[in-house]
Amino acid sequence: MSPDGLLGKTDAPAPEEFVGRSDRAVLLGFATDAATEATLREGLAGILPTAPDIRRANIRQAMTALQHGTAPTTLIIDVSGEAQPLGALEDLSQVVEPDVNVLVIGDRQDMDFYRRITRGLGVREYLFKPLTAEMVARHFGPALGGRSEPGNVLRGGRVIAVVGARAGSGASTVASNLAWYLGALANRHTLLLDADLQTGTAALMLGMQAGPALRAGLETPDRLDELYVGRAVQAASPRLDVLASEGPLDEHFRYCTGATETLLDLLQRRYNFIVVDLPIGNSPMLRVLREHAHQSIVVLDPSLPAIRDTLRIVALATGPRQVRRPLIVLNRAGTPGGFSKSQVEEALQMPADIIIPDIGRRAREAELSGKPAVAARGPMRDAIAEIALRTATVRPTAVRGRFLQRIFG
Numbered sequence: 186m187s188p189d190g191l192l193g194k195t196d197a198p199a200p201e202e203f204v205g206r207s208d209r210a211v212l213l214g215f216a217t218d219a220a221t222e223a224t225l226r227e228g229l230a231g232i233l234p235t236a237p238d239i240r241r242a243n244i245r246q247a248m249t250a251l252q253h254g255t256a257p258t259t260l261i262i263d264v265s266g267e268a269q270p271l272g273a274l275e276d277l278s279q280v281v282e283p284d285v286n287v288l289v290i291g292d293r294q295d296m297d298f299y300r301r302i303t304r305g306l307g308v309r310e311y312l313f314k315p316l317t318a319e320m321v322a323r324h325f326g327p328a329l330g331g332r333s334e335p336g337n338v339l340r341g342g343r344v345i346a347v348v349g350a351r352a353g354s355g356a357s358t359v360a361s362n363l364a365w366y367l368g369a370l371a372n373r374h375t376l377l378l379d380a381d382l383q384t385g386t387a388a389l390m391l392g393m394q395a396g397p398a399l400r401a402g403l404e405t406p407d408r409l410d411e412l413y414v415g416r417a418v419q420a421a422s423p424r425l426d427v428l429a430s431e432g433p434l435d436e437h438f439r440y441c442t443g444a445t446e447t448l449l450d451l452l453q454r455r456y457n458f459i460v461v462d463l464p465i466g467n468s469p470m471l472r473v474l475r476e477h478a479h480q481s482i483v484v485l486d487p488s489l490p491a492i493r494d495t496l497r498i499v500a501l502a503t504g505p506r507q508v509r510r511p512l513i514v515l516n517r518a519g520t521p522g523g524f525s526k527s528q529v530e531e532a533l534q535m536p537a538d539i540i541i542p543d544i545g546r547r548a549r550e551a552e553l554s555g556k557p558a559v560a561a562r563g564p565m566r567d568a569i570a571e572i573a574l575r576t577a578t579v580r581p582t583a584v585r586g587r588f589l590q591r592i593f594g
Contacts, residue, residue, distance in 0.1 A: 212329060214239040214261035215247040221263060221290060221316055228321025228509065232329050244273045251280050259286040259328055265314060266292065274306055288325050290314065317575045319480055322508040342453025344506075345576050346463045346478035350485035350495040355516040359484050359541070359572070360462040361390040362559040366569045368425025370559070371579045373457045376418065379429035380463050380474055382438055387462040388429035391421045392555020395431035403470065406444035414451050426456075445473040458577055465498070476504035480576045481511035487523030492532045499535075512575060514568075517543040538575065541568040 212229070214237060216222040222239050229237040238257075242250065244264050251260075260281060264270040270291060281287070289302060289311045302308040310324050347363065349356030361377060364387075368375035379385035379395070382403075388395045398417030402409045418426035432438065452459050461474055475481070483498050485491035499511055515537040518526055530536050542564050558565040573579040 209255055210238060210257040212237055212259045212261070213257035215242045215244070215250075215263055216261075216290070217241070217243050217263045217265050221265075221314065224316045224318055225261065225321055228316070228318035229325065229329065231510070232322070232326050243267065244270075244277065248277055248280050251277075256281045256285050259288065261288045261290065261325070264289060264291045270298075271301060271306075274302060274308070278306065286328055288312075288328060290316065315574070315580070317578060319509055319575055320578055326508055342456060342459065343479045343577060344449065344453075344459045344461060344474075344477055345480050345482065346461045346475060347482045347484060348463050348465060348498060348511075350483055350491040350498060351488070354484050354486045354491055355541075356484040357386045357390060357462050358558075359482065359514060359516065359569070360460050361387045362557045362565065362569050363572055363576075364427075364458075364460040365391065365421070365425060365557040366559050366566070366573055367458050367460070367577060367579060369422040371573065372424055373577075373579065374455070375425050375458045375460065376452055376456045377421070377425070377427045377429075378452070378459055378461045379427075380461055380471060382430045383432050383434055385429055385431065385462060385464075388419070388427045390555070391425075391427055391557065393419050393421055393427045393429070395429040397430055397432075399428050400430035400432050400438065402448060403444040404439045404441055406441050406447050409444070409447050409451060411451060411455070414448075414455065428452075440468070440470055442469065445470050446477075449473075449477055465494075475501075477506065478504060479506045480509075481507060482514055482572065482576065483511045484514045484516050485529075486517045487515065487520055487525070487529055489524070492524070492529060495533060512538045512572065514539045514541060514572065516541045519543045539568050539571055541565065 211233060214225055216225060216239055219241070222241060225239050226237055239261070240250075244262055244267055247262055262274075262277065264273060267273050270293065274289070277287075287308050289308050290313070291298075291311065292314050294313050299311050302311055309328055312320055312324055345363070347356050347360035357379075364375050364377035367373045377387055377391065379387040382400050385395065396417070396419070398413070402413060402417065418428045421427050449459070461478065463471065463474055481503065483495055485495045495513065499513075503511070513533070513535065515526060515529055517523065518540050520543045524532070526537060526540060544558065544563070544565055547558055547563075547565075559569045570581050574581070
């Protein structure tokens with residue numbers, strides 16, 4: 186192993202004996218637990234032509250296996266639970282060839298550890314647990330030839346599009362609760378954007394009234410600037426704003442080309458997360474919002490029409506910023522007369538990522554009061570917390586209970 190670290194010198198040519206070797210696997214991964222193993226498989230699915238080879242082993246067991254076989258082009262190694270992870274990675278450097286592309290998973294969150302293994306040992310990337318499939322696809326995918334997000338100096342401003350498979354599936358409920366969770370509970374600068382300019386209900390679910398500013402800005406984009414956006418949004422909490430319009434049903438929306446791109450650029454400079462309640466449609470505005478989303482969420486209820494339309498939505502081409510398939514959320518699971526979870530998954534031929542049980546009266550009470558169901562502990566908050574983790578990498582530990590008490594007393 187080269188003294189320059191796990192990867193050797195990044196500007197040095199690969200050793201002659203490794204060039205063109207056909208016996209090397211593209212990827213070999215080792216995970217210490219079932220959850221990490223499953224997340225790696227999901228996050229890397231579709232990036233490789235075949236299913237990723239992920240095995241259950243710690244770093245010491247992985248080294249033993251690598252000593253008796255050929256190292257892959259890219260190696261994923263899990264150092265969780267290792268008392269001396271730096272020493273273990275040093276030992277690994279004596280086992281694998283200098284040109285192996287090493288990706289590391291661990292349970293340490295400190296920046297010093299990250300710098301020491303990436304700058305000192307030459308590790309390509311490091312992620313700490315708990316992992317999400319979106320994290321794996323976004324950070325590990327490029328090392329395997331997968332899509333990466335276009336270069337952008339804006340590190341925040343992630344756009345999360347929530348799409349309902351059918352009208353009434355609950356997409357607006359999920360979007361408003363997710364935005365409230367990120368802004369009011371996780372204390373992140375968040376905007377809820379309702380893209381239905383005539384019959385949208387996302388603002389209503391937060392006790393807000395839609396105004397004319399969003400529609401006016403999209404019709405006359407030369408008016409759009411930071412001052413305009415600041416006046417157009419309405420504050421639902423100190424770190425949650427709402428941007429929505431409710432135009433007359435008999436008026437034609439005069440959309441101006443390029444307006445949505447201008448608006449998104451301004452919003453991404455202002456917010457960490459933009460949650461878009463995105464109706465199904467193929468208008469220029471909706472296409473731009475769909476293509477600029479970093480992650481899509483498809484919400485369906487347990488009905489046959491919703492299952493059919495979910496398949497159609499998933500089949501749509503995703504934008505360049507999306508590194509994984511849409512997140513599938515089965516809403517109102519257990520509704521009398523609806524399909525069971527297993528029946529839905531069998532029809533979709535894929536698992537539902539998140540299950541939201543039918544909370545019946547509590548959901549209706551939340552809509553009438555303008556206080557999201559996620560404000561109270563229960564199955565809705567648990568489901569939204571999982572969505573926030575998978576789409577925004579916001580962990581439940583970031584939620585601040587005292588902030589909730591300050592809002593609702």
